Amino acid sequence: MKRSVIPREFFCRYTPEVASDLVGCRLVRVIRGRRISGIVVETEAYRGPKDPASHAYRGKTSRNGVMFGPPGHAYVYFTMGMHFCLNVTTEPTGTPGAVLLRAIEPEEGIAVMVKNRGPIAVDRLASGPGNLTKALGIGKELDGEDLVMSDRIFLEHGRMAREIGTSPRVGVSAGRSTRWRFFERGNRFVSRGRPSSPQNP
DNA sequence: TAATGGATGTTCT
DNA sequence: GAACATCCATTAT
Known part of the structure; x- marks a missing residue:
């Protein structure tokens, strides 16, 4: 059987x-042999020394080291005292870069996500970076995981996104001038980000 | 419906 | 000691 896992070259750009291209791909998490998955509907890009909003802006540290490594790996960090965020590393080895996965549209394993998150509406199960990692049971034990080789978490070809919208990144004070947030326009699983921010600018 | 602020802990200055 | 790539309940309109 041919695997449809996304190859490393995809991330080396x-x-x-x-x-932008990750919107429409399927994120798959495997726990005890069961698949929990969903279509990626919202992402954000973070780069290196020229991106003041990035963890890699001030160079390599023990936390962000994965961002400087080979593409196609998971960068998981703990934030705001409560939440984990899941990123996918990009660009060639030695060049820092990562894509934050902010929301997915649940497909398989919805019952498991509900168990992890509590009884809430399906369109909010994995909407927002902290909610996504909680729904999929992702923690810092997956930091540095190779998404091309792993059987615990990986990305597959999903479906074609209808139309990609862009906006400034959410929750960052620096780097407001770049519109590096990407989402599927009109999709109800996309997180609102901030109250009253226009979703279709 | 929109704005405000608290919980909570790691990382870096 | 300050800042932080968040979330949600509470308060005011």
């Missing part, structure tokens, strides 16, 4: 381009 200009980060905003990878972030």
